[in-house]
Amino acid sequence: MDLMAMKNELSLKSKNGTSFLLSGVIIWGIITILFLQSFEINMKNIFALYSTGLMFPLAVLISKFMKVDWKAKSNPLGNLGLILNLAQFVYFPLIFWAFFSKPNEALVFFAMVTSAHFFPYGRLYNTKVYYILSPIMVLLVFLIGMKLNDAYLWVIPLTMLVSLLFLNLFLLIDYKKKVSVHLNLKI
Secondary structure (H helix, E strand, C coil): CCHHHHHHHHHHHHHHHHHHHHHHHHHHHHHHHHHCCCCCHHHHHHHHHHHHHHHHHHHHHHHHHHCCCCCCCCCCCCCHHHHHHHHHHHHHHHHHHHHHHCCCCHHHHHHHHHHHCCCCHHHHCCCHHHHHHHHHHHHHHHHHHHHCCHHHCCHHHHHHHHHHHHHHHHHHHHHHHHHHHHHHHHC
């Protein structure tokens, strides 16, 4: 099987990684609610960081519900998605620096790192959606973060939540196109 066929197979079996992205929608929803609360910024940041621990269990649950095979053991590219996801941890020292040095800006750093880490999935799943929306999300968070005062930090996670909904929508459209092409090729 050639590389393009492996990418397309992985894209179809894992539905372009949407189960993880839907988990992200839930996480950023939780973070939005946290940042609407009145407790101090360090506690909000700590709870936001803790909430990310729900990501994997939620993704596994959503995968079962959506009948997604994100492991794709028969495909050598199957583990690459996990490796790409773990690669964002390399940027966590930047987030921790912001957490301790600029606590009111830590959420912006976290949202930008999250958005930026989607970019290589365009190559993995053979879709331009990640290539287009990842930089747009980064720029959107950056620009909004530049204009916000501390009372409106909740806009950052809300922006992420809405952006992830759009990312999921466009990835679903891409997935349906691939399913259609795949079915036409089999007939």
